Amino acid sequence: GVKAKHGVQRRIKKGRIESSSHAAHGGDDNESEDDPDNGGGAERQREHPFIVTEPGEVARGKKNGLDYLFHLYEQCREFLVQVQNIAKEKGEKCPTKVTNQVFRFAKKSGASYINKPKMRHYVHCYALHCLDEEGSNALRRAYKERGENVGAWRQACYKPLVTIAARQGWDIDAIFNSHPRLSIWYVPTKLRQLCHAERSAAVAVATGSTTVGGGNDAGGVGHLLF
Amino acid sequence: GVKAKHGVQRRIKKGRIESSSHAAHGGDDNESEDDPDNGGGAERQREHPFIVTEPGEVARGKKNGLDYLFHLYEQCREFLVQVQNIAKEKGEKCPTKVTNQVFRFAKKSGASYINKPKMRHYVHCYALHCLDEEGSNALRRAYKERGENVGAWRQACYKPLVTIAARQGWDIDAIFNSHPRLSIWYVPTKLRQLCHAERSAAVAVATGSTTVGGGNDAGGVGHLLF
DNA sequence: TTTTAAACCAATGGTTTCAA
DNA sequence: TTTTAACCCAATGGTTACAA
Numbered sequence: 001g002v003k004a005k006h007g008v009q010r011r012i013k014k015g016r017i018e019s020s021s022h023a024a025h026g027g028d029d030n031e032s033e034d035d036p037d038n039g040g041g042a043e044r045q046r047e048h049p050f051i052v053t054e055p056g057e058v059a060r061g062k063k064n065g066l067d068y069l070f071h072l073y074e075q076c077r078e079f080l081v082q083v084q085n086i087a088k089e090k091g092e093k094c095p096t097k098v099t100n101q102v103f104r105f106a107k108k109s110g111a112s113y114i115n116k117p118k119m120r121h122y123v124h125c126y127a128l129h130c131l132d133e134e135g136s137n138a139l140r141r142a143y144k145e146r147g148e149n150v151g152a153w154r155q156a157c158y159k160p161l162v163t164i165a166a167r168q169g170w171d172i173d174a175i176f177n178s179h180p181r182l183s184i185w186y187v188p189t190k191l192r193q194l195c196h197a198e199r200s201a202a203v204a205v206a207t208g209s210t211t212v213g214g215g216n217d218a219g220g221v222g223h224l225l226f
Numbered sequence: 227g228v229k230a231k232h233g234v235q236r237r238i239k240k241g242r243i244e245s246s247s248h249a250a251h252g253g254d255d256n257e258s259e260d261d262p263d264n265g266g267g268a269e270r271q272r273e274h275p276f277i278v279t280e281p282g283e284v285a286r287g288k289k290n291g292l293d294y295l296f297h298l299y300e301q302c303r304e305f306l307v308q309v310q311n312i313a314k315e316k317g318e319k320c321p322t323k324v325t326n327q328v329f330r331f332a333k334k335s336g337a338s339y340i341n342k343p344k345m346r347h348y349v350h351c352y353a354l355h356c357l358d359e360e361g362s363n364a365l366r367r368a369y370k371e372r373g374e375n376v377g378a379w380r381q382a383c384y385k386p387l388v389t390i391a392a393r394q395g396w397d398i399d400a401i402f403n404s405h406p407r408l409s410i411w412y413v414p415t416k417l418r419q420l421c422h423a424e425r426s427a428a429v430a431v432a433t434g435s436t437t438v439g440g441g442n443d444a445g446g447v448g449h450l451l452f
Numbered sequence: 453t454t455t456t457a458a459a460c461c462a463a464t465g466g467t468t469t470c471a472a
Numbered sequence: 473t474t475t476t477a478a479c480c481c482a483a484t485g486g487t488t489a490c491a492a
Contacts, residue, residue: 271472412466
């Protein structure tokens with residue numbers, strides 16, 4: 001990297017986060033003072049888990065809803081815009097994606113509830129929300145009705161995205177990049193792999209291949225027929 | 227990084243590059259067998275130094291000309307395209323810039339004369355060539371006539387670029403990104419800094435600021451007047 | 453068990469060092 | 473003066489092992 005100018009940014013190992021101000025929690029209304037687990041003004045240990053909620057529904061109890069989850073992605077976008085403005089003003093490299101720098105800035109700005117693993121974990125769910133809000137909403141309702149947990153809903157978000165990719169020539173990067181709110185997020189490895197696998201399978205069926213390296217009249221992957 | 231799948235790519239320390247096939251050298255015609263320094267088919271130790279040449283001029287003696295230098299940038303672009311095609315076929319992340327991966331691929335492909343420090347060193351010279359070929363050619367002729375060395379010519383390439391940036395709102399990243407052949411190269415730190423410094427100076431003059439933090443009726447940097 | 457997020461890791465962008 | 477292997481070592485994108 002460029003020569004150490006912000007020498008402060010060393011990694012801190014272990015140790016709990018100390019008590020400090022928490023920023024507003026968006027859709028989260030669960031910071032009650034009379035909470036038995038919350039002994040006298042101590043800060044919350046970590047974020048309440050997400051539950052599958054319908055569009056517009058606010059999670060009750062110590063839970064957060066999916067509208068709140070998606071709101072977090074919008075917040076990250078705003079933090080990115082701020083980082084970009086600062087970089088431009090200082091004549092420094094300007095990020096185009098939500099990078100470590102942006103997560104650091106978010107934390108520094110008091111949004112301690114935003115962190116990289118979480119945002120990366122649910123990116124494809126947000127992608128579906130951006131690319132097909134109707135479909136995303138339907139999926140949320142279905143999974144809520146069936147009483148599925150967040151992990152199951154999250155897994156289920158992959159398939160509709162692969163279907164969308166199939167329609168657009170399997171180029172998931174192009175799909176992300178051409179959407180204004182999605183373009184700032186890295187394509188998750190697993191989603192990319194699923195698209196690739198499905199594309200390969202589709203091509204194999206279309207060309208009549210039966211095994212890896214199986215002979216066909218066109219030499220395998222490389223021509224798509226439509 | 228993504229979990230070690232190409233386990234081979236560890237760093238190798240020390241040791242000279244062993245004799246092997248060298249790819250064609252573009253504008254370089256200096257691999258004479260009757261060379262006194264070249265004892266019996268041994269390969270060249272390193273690339274001949276660049277000299278300032280006019281457009282179309284081939285360097286004589288153990289030298290390389292600037293057309294050859296610029297040709298190296300075109301070759302890197304071709305290597306990048308190959309890396310991109312391979313990545314797409316494999317459903318992997320697709321680089322948009324000339325990255326370490328591309329330099330590694332170039333070396334593996336026999337282009338051992340391409341390396342990162344060299345390409346990064348002269349990027350801004352190539353940028354001038356792309357953005358104002360007339361101006362670039364004139365500069366080359368002038369520096370050749372005056373018998374200047376490559377280092378002096380290289381330094382001189384910065385100023386015209388800063389002038390171009392000034393005309394385009396000082397956004398050197400946008401200038402690089404909007405040029406098809408230049409967009410694959412990272413903006414050199416020094417060029418970015420020069421642009422920033424010049425912009426700051428220009429703004430200071432325009433607003434009548436005299437010192438850092440000096441008071442003026444508009445609050446410093448932030449409005450450009452034209 | 454499910455869900456969260458701290459901690460970790462290999463490879464990167466970038467530069468220095470030094471050989472030629 | 474010019475080239476480039478080697479280093480940097482901080483910072484990155486990406487993931488894992490763990491805690492709650």
